[in-house]
């Protein structure tokens with residue numbers, strides 16, 4: 589996958605860290621194949637040439653032993669003449685030991701957030717960390733109108749490591 593800030597080739601931007609995620613490639617293909625399908629990034633998020641989305645890291649803190657990383661920007665998928673609107677924004681990556689989860693803003697939830705995917709284990713690869721096999725939660729399945737069963741694997745999540 590394309591890394592926006594490959595420190596090996598571009599040391600000038602090595603301080604930029606963020607979350608790189610293709611989310612679900614079949615979903616982006618589905619949206620892009622609609623006549624009115626659109627994928628819009630906003631507030632500092634970027635779409636990389638290989639289709640992955642990049643969300644810059646804005647905050648990092650610890651709560652009760654859990655490491656929380658917060659990312660800027662978002663992506664919105666629209667189509668089917670306004671019937672399909674899926675927005676991922678306010679992304680947070682929460683790691684606690686081997687367990688990790690990714691949460692997003694959800695205006696309809698009493699807590700204001702929903703947990704989209706959960707994963708166990710992470711691997712360092714070069715200057716990045718990779719969270720393999722993120723699995724869709726029940727709330728995550730709801731977000732996609734139950735087109736994917738709970739536990740469906742989304743694309744791996746990458747976190748650019750501290751330089």
Ligand code: HEM
Pocket residue numbers: 614615618668671672673674731732733735736
């Ligand atoms: C007018 C309403 C809709 C119609 C006619 C429609 C139609 C379809 C069709 C035909 C497919 C199968 C595509 C394929 O296999 O190539 C599909 C898949 C899917 N639809 Fe919709 N859909 C509608 C609304 C929605 C809404 C509101 C969502 C909300 C997120 C949604 C999410 C999905 C997802 C996630 C898939 C699976 C894509 C994949 O990974 O292959 N759809 N839809």
